[in-house]
Amino acid sequence: MATSSSLVLHRCWSMLAYRGVAFPRRSPRLMLNFHSVCATLAVKASSDRCSSRFGTRTCNSKPNHLTRSCSANAFVVVEDEKYGNKQVISVTPSLYDYILANVREPEILRQLREETASMHGSQMQVSPDQAQLLAMLVQILRAERCIEVGVYTGYSSLAIALVLPESGRLVACERDAKSLEVAKKYYERAGVFHKVDVKYGLAADALKSLILKGEACSFDFAFVDAEKRMNQEYFELLLQLVRVGGLIVIDNVLWHGKVADTMVNDVKTVSIRNFNKCLLEDKRVNISMVPIGDGMTICQKR
Numbered sequence: 001m002a003t004s005s006s007l008v009l010h011r012c013w014s015m016l017a018y019r020g021v022a023f024p025r026r027s028p029r030l031m032l033n034f035h036s037v038c039a040t041l042a043v044k045a046s047s048d049r050c051s052s053r054f055g056t057r058t059c060n061s062k063p064n065h066l067t068r069s070c071s072a073n074a075f076v077v078v079e080d081e082k083y084g085n086k087q088v089i090s091v092t093p094s095l096y097d098y099i100l101a102n103v104r105e106p107e108i109l110r111q112l113r114e115e116t117a118s119m120h121g122s123q124m125q126v127s128p129d130q131a132q133l134l135a136m137l138v139q140i141l142r143a144e145r146c147i148e149v150g151v152y153t154g155y156s157s158l159a160i161a162l163v164l165p166e167s168g169r170l171v172a173c174e175r176d177a178k179s180l181e182v183a184k185k186y187y188e189r190a191g192v193f194h195k196v197d198v199k200y201g202l203a204a205d206a207l208k209s210l211i212l213k214g215e216a217c218s219f220d221f222a223f224v225d226a227e228k229r230m231n232q233e234y235f236e237l238l239l240q241l242v243r244v245g246g247l248i249v250i251d252n253v254l255w256h257g258k259v260a261d262t263m264v265n266d267v268k269t270v271s272i273r274n275f276n277k278c279l280l281e282d283k284r285v286n287i288s289m290v291p292i293g294d295g296m297t298i299c300q301k302r
């Protein structure tokens with residue numbers, strides 16, 4: 001109950017912020033009165049037409065003391081006793097703009113992102129802040145051998161290939177030829193094609209074939225971003241391929257927040273929720289679920 005009430009709170013607050021309702025800075029006292037404030041704001045949300053979706057909200061309609069000129073500082077105050085008054089940040093559109101403005105995105109990745117934006121499925125691409133984190137993990141590990149499951153047009157794989165040493169190798173698995181063509185074009189343009197071993201076809205087959213070729217325990221890093229219902233199978237295969245201390249990073253573990261909504265029980269959501277539970281209980285790995293992009297879990301093989 002505690003978790004679901006704070007999630008409702010989070011969602012309600014974020015939704016109102018997204019819809020252009022301006023908020024005062026939240027204090028614990030304000031949050032105690034959240035339900036009455038929320039009701040007030042809900043009325044505002046349905047009746048106001050606000051001039052800007054991002055940044056400071058200035059509403060066109062008659063201002064009141066709650067909505068006059070407040071930035072959308074959205075925080076979640078979770079249950080005091082359970083979480084020790086911890087304020088957990090909620091990413092509003094303006095805050096996300098700020099995060100992106102603080103990402104060092106290489107020019108070639110920016111070009112690829114822009115080209116992909118007009119393509120079918122562009123929302124599948126990892127965000128620049130996620131790609132930066134993946135690249136940093138690869139660098140921290142001093143990884144030489146990496147695997148990606150689910151390349152699409154190559155944004156995350158290019159981010160990884162760019163930071164690999166010249167001797168490094170990235171096995172890039174993708175079943176869609178059309179998007180793979182874009183990825184290859186950018187590997188070429190970025191001068192990293194020699195580091196990428198493209199496996200066109202079903203990812204599970206490519207991973208099994210690496211194991212059969214005796215490449216078990218030889219990879220430092222793997223990123224999983226393909227068919228979500230296959231996550232458990234990819235994970236088991238990658239656990240064989242990655243060395244002790246190596247990382248397996250799984251994308252979309254929060255699935256647009258649906259994993260935490262008990263009312264949502266479609267096949268994909270249930271499968272991701274079950275997989276998250278399995279990871280939590282899996283003693284073969286250390287884990288950290290990171291709320292970046294659509295949520296990524298970083299697993300380290302013990």
Ligand SMILES: C[S@@+](CC[C@H](N)C(=O)[O-])C[C@H]1O[C@@H](n2cnc3c(N)ncnc32)[C@H](O)[C@@H]1O
Binds near residue numbers: 124152
């Ligand atoms: C979410 S997208 C990957 C996005 C990519 N990581 C990026 O940042 O641009 C998922 C990709 O996985 C591919 N895919 C899905 N199932 C697959 C499978 N069984 N084998 C290989 N690729 C698969 C899809 O064709 C799609 O291009």
